[in-house]
Amino acid sequence: MSIDFFLPDTQSTEALAEALAQTLPERAVVFLHGELGAGKSTLARALLRALGVTGPIKSPTYALVERYPLDGGGAEAVHLDLYRIAGVDELEFLGLGDLASARLWLVEWPEKGGKALPAADLQIHLTVEGEGRRAELRANSQSARDWLVRFSKIAGLTGSS
Numbered sequence: 001m002s003i004d005f006f007l008p009d010t011q012s013t014e015a016l017a018e019a020l021a022q023t024l025p026e027r028a029v030v031f032l033h034g035e036l037g038a039g040k041s042t043l044a045r046a047l048l049r050a051l052g053v054t055g056p057i058k059s060p061t062y063a064l065v066e067r068y069p070l071d072g073g074g075a076e077a078v079h080l081d082l083y084r085i086a087g088v089d090e091l092e093f094l095g096l097g098d099l100a101s102a103r104l105w106l107v108e109w110p111e112k113g114g115k116a117l118p119a120a121d122l123q124i125h126l127t128v129e130g131e132g133r134r135a136e137l138r139a140n141s142q143s144a145r146d147w148l149v150r151f152s153k154i155a156g157l158t159g160s161s
């Protein structure tokens with residue numbers, strides 16, 4: 001199952017993130033695909049904000065991973081940017097096993113993570129289209145298919161499936 005949207009501006013990216021956050025499943029691994037400047041970090045940041053992260057949201061470009069507590073119940077979101085990773089070894093060095101129980105994974109440049117990453121529930125492909133962006137949301141698991149069904153009921157965006 002996949003859904004496709006045109007996002008004319010960053011506000012519509014934020015609206016997409018808001019609707020994804022409101023319908024978030026118990027656990028989700030989200031891969032953010034797209035060239036440099038496609039809007040992956042904008043979407044990741046908006047999603048973290050929509051989930052109630054109030055402190056600074058740093059780009060994980062150098063640290064590779066940033067972790068954020070969600071609500072009071074010990075849940076966690078992790079944001080990875082693997083653009084600068086030298087090799088898959090470096091990921092193993094980071095100890096991703098430690099992150100396994102995170103409620104939400106947001107991974108930019110997942111292509112560089114290979115088998116060290118958990119499987120994606122949802123893949124979001126972003127492409128530059130004129131002044132805006134196109135987003136394609138692809139569900140790879142039952143939980144993500146259910147997510148997209150909930151999401152499409154509330155998303156105030158016009159899309160096609």
Ligand SMILES: Nc1ncnc2c1ncn2[C@@H]1O[C@H](COP(=O)(O)OP(=O)(O)OP(=O)(O)O)[C@@H](O)[C@H]1O
Nearest residue numbers: 007008009010013036037038039040041042132133
């Ligand atoms: N829907 C949108 N419409 C127009 N501009 C957008 C949209 N989403 C993001 N942008 C703009 O695109 C630029 C790049 O965004 P962003 O840093 O999120 O890209 P990225 O995919 O994370 O890039 P990188 O691979 O370099 O980390 C920013 O200036 C951002 O404001």
Ligand SMILES: [Mg+2]
Nearest residue numbers: 040041081108
């Ligand atoms: Mg980025």
